[in-house]
Amino acid sequence: MPTSLASLTNVSKRFGEVEALRGVTMTLPTGVVGLLGPNGAGKSTLFRLLLGLDRADTGEIQVLDLPLPQEAVRVRGLIGYMPEDDSLFPDMTATEQVVHAAQLSGVPPMDATPRAHQALDLVGLTDNRYRKASGFSLGQRQRLRLAMALCHGPQLLIVDEPTAGLDPDGRAQMLALLAEIAKQGASVLLSTHILADVEAICGYVVLMTRGQVSFAGPMSRFRASTGGPSFQLRPTGDVERLLQVFKAKGIVAAQQDDEVMVQLPPERVDELWQACADAGVGVSGLKPAEEDMASAFVRHVQNAGNLDAQRLL
Amino acid sequence: MTQETLPPPSRAFFHPGGFAKLDAKPLSDAERLRWLIGMFARLQLRSLTSKLTAVSFPLGAVAGAAVIALLTRIPQLMELLGDDRRVFVTDKAMPILFGMNLLTAFLQTTIWVAPVIASDVQSGALLLYFSRPLRRRDYLLARFLSATLVTWLELASAAVLLVLVQIASFGIVLDHGTTLGGLLFWAILAVGEVLVSLFAAAVISAVALGCSSLARSTNGAPLLFAGLLLGSIPLALVLGNVGGDGPLWQSFNLSQGLNAVHTLLMALLSPQPMPNGLVTKALVGALIWTGLAVGSWQLLVRLLRNPPMGKGRA
Numbered sequence: 309m310p311t312s313l314a315s316l317t318n319v320s321k322r323f324g325e326v327e328a329l330r331g332v333t334m335t336l337p338t339g340v341v342g343l344l345g346p347n348g349a350g351k352s353t354l355f356r357l358l359l360g361l362d363r364a365d366t367g368e369i370q371v372l373d374l375p376l377p378q379e380a381v382r383v384r385g386l387i388g389y390m391p392e393d394d395s396l397f398p399d400m401t402a403t404e405q406v407v408h409a410a411q412l413s414g415v416p417p418m419d420a421t422p423r424a425h426q427a428l429d430l431v432g433l434t435d436n437r438y439r440k441a442s443g444f445s446l447g448q449r450q451r452l453r454l455a456m457a458l459c460h461g462p463q464l465l466i467v468d469e470p471t472a473g474l475d476p477d478g479r480a481q482m483l484a485l486l487a488e489i490a491k492q493g494a495s496v497l498l499s500t501h502i503l504a505d506v507e508a509i510c511g512y513v514v515l516m517t518r519g520q521v522s523f524a525g526p527m528s529r530f531r532a533s534t535g536g537p538s539f540q541l542r543p544t545g546d547v548e549r550l551l552q553v554f555k556a557k558g559i560v561a562a563q564q565d566d567e568v569m570v571q572l573p574p575e576r577v578d579e580l581w582q583a584c585a586d587a588g589v590g591v592s593g594l595k596p597a598e599e600d601m602a603s604a605f606v607r608h609v610q611n612a613g614n615l616d617a618q619r620l621l
Numbered sequence: 622m623t624q625e626t627l628p629p630p631s632r633a634f635f636h637p638g639g640f641a642k643l644d645a646k647p648l649s650d651a652e653r654l655r656w657l658i659g660m661f662a663r664l665q666l667r668s669l670t671s672k673l674t675a676v677s678f679p680l681g682a683v684a685g686a687a688v689i690a691l692l693t694r695i696p697q698l699m700e701l702l703g704d705d706r707r708v709f710v711t712d713k714a715m716p717i718l719f720g721m722n723l724l725t726a727f728l729q730t731t732i733w734v735a736p737v738i739a740s741d742v743q744s745g746a747l748l749l750y751f752s753r754p755l756r757r758r759d760y761l762l763a764r765f766l767s768a769t770l771v772t773w774l775e776l777a778s779a780a781v782l783l784v785l786v787q788i789a790s791f792g793i794v795l796d797h798g799t800t801l802g803g804l805l806f807w808a809i810l811a812v813g814e815v816l817v818s819l820f821a822a823a824v825i826s827a828v829a830l831g832c833s834s835l836a837r838s839t840n841g842a843p844l845l846f847a848g849l850l851l852g853s854i855p856l857a858l859v860l861g862n863v864g865g866d867g868p869l870w871q872s873f874n875l876s877q878g879l880n881a882v883h884t885l886l887m888a889l890l891s892p893q894p895m896p897n898g899l900v901t902k903a904l905v906g907a908l909i910w911t912g913l914a915v916g917s918w919q920l921l922v923r924l925l926r927n928p929p930m931g932k933g934r935a
Contacts, residue, residue: 359752361751361752361930381754381755381756382754384752384753384754384755385753385754387752389752391745391748391749391752393745393748394745395744395745395746395748395749396744396745396746396749397744397746397749398740398741398744398746399667408660409749409753411656411660412653412657412749412750412753412754412755413753413754414653414754417656456749
């Protein structure tokens with residue numbers, strides 16, 4: 309068993325003028341790890357480095373105790389990768405897709421077909437195994453990609469936005485699958501924008517902003533670190549303007565559906581009213597709320613100076 | 622939703638002690654490369670139309686063989702041929718078949734080889750390949766060797782089939798030579814056909830694949846390859862007009878340039894004198910095709926050094 313899922317020491321990666329990763333140092337434990345961060349935070353770059361698809365400009369990387377890039381090919385044999393985008397082999401049935409993926413990962417041809425059926429069974433595509441993947445729904449395609457990532461029995465499963473675009477039922481099933489896979493001994497590295505997904509299955513959280521790690525630690529510590537009361541505000545008017553005013557006043561706030569989460573001690577509630585007045589926004593509802601994952605996420609990201617965090621929620 | 626409230630999976634799929642641990646010995650690098658070549662070749666011949674295209678190669682040879690077999694059954698024609706049977710083989714039968722096969726090979730590689738890497742880019746399959754324990758050079762090598770293998774087998778099988786039919790029709794001794802001389806002639810012809818077919822298949826495949834590096838769409842790459850082949854015809858004409866109507870400029874017509882390599886083999890075996898400038902034409906043709914193939918390979922290597930994968934690849 310590897311001692312850690314991945315270990316990075318002072319890793320930097322630059323693409324032209326863009327510094328995608330800036331001196332990242334962290335050790336990810338085995339288990340289910342959630343990777344959070346706004347667009348451009350460096351999550352995809354991190355995945356590419358962990359898969360050995362790119363080389364870091366500086367620093368050292370170990371995945372499953374194997375050094376990269378020296379052992380990149382071996383590492384990729386131990387990893388199952390489920391990409392975010394709609395990647396599939398063209399013009400193949402579901403079974404063929406999975407058999408193909410298994411053989412590419414070094415599974416002998418004799419074993420590839422039974423394994424493919426096992427993996428398709430696991431993800432609930434038994435009845436569709438001989439259908440062409442091009443006719444699949446989004447949820448079916450996601451599950452097929454998961455089967456392709458699993459078919460060779462990887463030690464580490466890297467899943468990029470596995471629940472994106474799924475309905476609530478499909479999302480619950482996908483999370484249940486990932487949790488079950490983790491229970492059976494594989495580590496899972498999950499990248500997602502959906503904070504509830506991380507909260508549901510991850511034991512460890514990494515929050516990335518602007519190529520740096522803003523937070524890395526157990527989920528319990530992430531929750532604990534977010535303490536502090538907040539208000540749930542229902543504004544009537546220009547919410548964007550209100551958020552700008554909050555920001556100008558140094559008040560942490562984020563939009564969540566038609567409400568705005570505001571982190572503020574109760575004794576400073578006057579500042580909240582003043583901000584609404586300054587923004588010319590009315591208030592149809594205000595109640596105290598315990599800080600949840602979403603506002604914790606916003607606070608961490610904003611502490612790191614990333615203004616896009618509000619748009620993620 | 623929390624960890625405790627997640628719905629259980631509908632069935633128990635996992636073996637006790639961990640999911641699908643790989644107990645079997647994984648494939649070695651060489652085994653995986655061999656498997657990959659075979660798999661790519663099978664994919665190339667997957668559709669009905671690609672199978673029909675493949676069959677058209679030996680079908681051409683069968684048609685040619687039928688004509689030859691018919692000719693040998695007509696005494697008057699055989700008398701007319703007389704001692705020119707060898708000339709008929711080297712200057713008529715084999716060049717016509719090769720020229721015909723070459724056009725089919727161009728058509729086949731345009732449709733089935735040129736778009737494959739572009740298709741892998743567009744479908745995202747490139748990311749699926751490279752996130753597996755597969756080296757980029759192995760992917761490229763497998764793509765090239767599989768395309769070459771399919772085209773070569775088609776070209777060579779048709780040629781060897783025609784050689785065998787001609788031996789059966791005309792006999793081993795074509796003119797008044799010895800049996801050993803006759804055997805040697807047919808052997809050199811067959812081996813030469815196999816080698817020239819291999820050269821043609823390799824350069825055509827490399828150039829066709831290379832089109833994916835410039836036009837990264839499944840429509841663009843075949844169009845580029847076809848445009849290169851067709852565009853070389855007026856280019857050769859213009860160069861011929863500017864530089865003088867010599868065989869050198871004819872080689873810039875890519876079809877003619879590759880055909881010249883085959884004609885050179887035939888000229889070596891033909892009892893008739895070698896046409897003027899044929900060696901130059903064949904050498905320049907081979908050089909142009911080799912240059913294009915090497916250039917295409919370099920472009921593909923550059924493409925795969927930083928391949929378009931993941932979001933925004935299209």
